[in-house]
Amino acid sequence: MKPLLDIRDLNIRAGDKPLVSNLFFTVQPGERIGLIGESGSGKSMTAMAATGLLPPSISVSGSIELDGQQVVGAADRVMNRLRGVAAAVVFQEPLTALDPLMKIGRQIAEPVRRRLERDGRRASKDVVQREVRDLIDKVALPQPERIINSYPHEVSGGQRQRVAIAMALACRPKLLIADEPTTALDVTTQAEILKLLDQLVRETGMALLFISHDLPVVADVVERVIVLKNGIAVEEGPVGAVFGKPQHDYTRTLVEAARLFDEALGATGS
């Protein structure tokens, strides 16, 4: 099967500073992959490179094939046809990822309308509105009428992230890139959003590239993980094997840190 995302010998540099070096990995259709590492390890850079949205000051070399299209060096016009269709992104901070002056209903309607027009269907107001309602139901947002007519600052952080997920789903992408989607949320909300993402990915059968620094979070939703350190992949494999028997020192430290944190939490908590 042709991989959905095929990254070969990817190098990302900001001036002289290497951010990602010699990275290889693939995401098959429907596959769920975790990209983990601490902040500054190049995880998000890799994700932005995959959608061709790195700022021009950052140079990319190597090969990124997204749904059969070479991304590195591709014209923006070409990439724009791919964005949303091949891959959509959910970001870390849902407040800044939503337009503050656009009502939520309209923000979700935009990608819906674009997809309908791409598919050559008439995007009538009724059809779009119905899809927006469906999406809001799908991400389990309460009081759909109120949410549709609210501005992003009028709803809670968890609800905003659900809106962001609904917008990504509205594109019906083959690959969902989730860039630390739970990091900015409190712990209970984190668990809910994770459950929702997990359920939606299984239902729709889309592939998932889950980016996080948080091992337990990643372990719950993905099948395979890639561990990044300073822009270099240090370990890769099925999630159980990597976390159960980490081969690389760095992975071992990460696993150990997560275990200690859990223990500390268990000792002080309930």
Place this chain on the structure above:
Amino acid sequence: MSPVETSVSTRGQRHSLALTVGLALVGINVLVAVLTLLWTPYDPLNASGGRLEAPSLLHWLGTDRLGRDLLTQLMIGARTALLVGTGAVAIGAAIGVSLGVLAAFATRLADDVMAATLDILIAFPTLLLAMLVVAASDSASLWTAILALGLAISAIVARLTRILAKRVLRQDYIVASRTSGTSWAGVVLRHVLPNIWPTLSVNFALQFGLAVIAEASLSYLGLGAPPPNASWGRLLQEAQGTVYTAPIGAIAPGIALVALVIGMNLLADGLRDIADPTRGRSR
């Protein structure tokens, strides 16, 4: 969501006064301007009254030194002022916003060149720039004055648009919107323009007021609308020689001018709060 509702209502109360007064002042002006198209107390060219008559039942604001009804002149002056303000701001907005958005997307070099050019244009006094344009054209007319003021405004609007657009383009939601496949044109129309509009609209109202004053100044200097078009600026100039014997001739257009400019500024303040729903939220 009671907290939201509370903040909205206090915001409404706090700004309703500015908005009401602004709307009233500008509204009266618009009404008078429209009325002059249908009716004025006298024919504006009819010089049948006595010279410099004091206000009376026949001539509510008296007559000017040619015996024309001052109220009629003042009413037609309102039309001129609105025409100048609207025309100049429309020209300034069309050119300025387009240039500003283009500059925000331009390469580093093109952006620097454009920014420097705009800075030089803005450093040049608006009135002087307008006088140059009027002087360069064959004859002074209302339209050359509007065009000249529009060009001067466009430089200010372009610089503001460029800065605001650049700030919006750096926001996360632009990247987020791009990842879902929004084109640059779509980003400008759906995200950039709506997000810079609250600030721009306030600036437009401000420029409107300045354009009205600048046109009055041009007319005062004899570079605005040529007679017999009535303009507050020319009324002021004509009243200059007789300001001690018939002060109403200078006071009336002066008050009209100040009222319209203050009205526009108050309206701008009120409109900004309506245009930006995130203002006034409790933080």
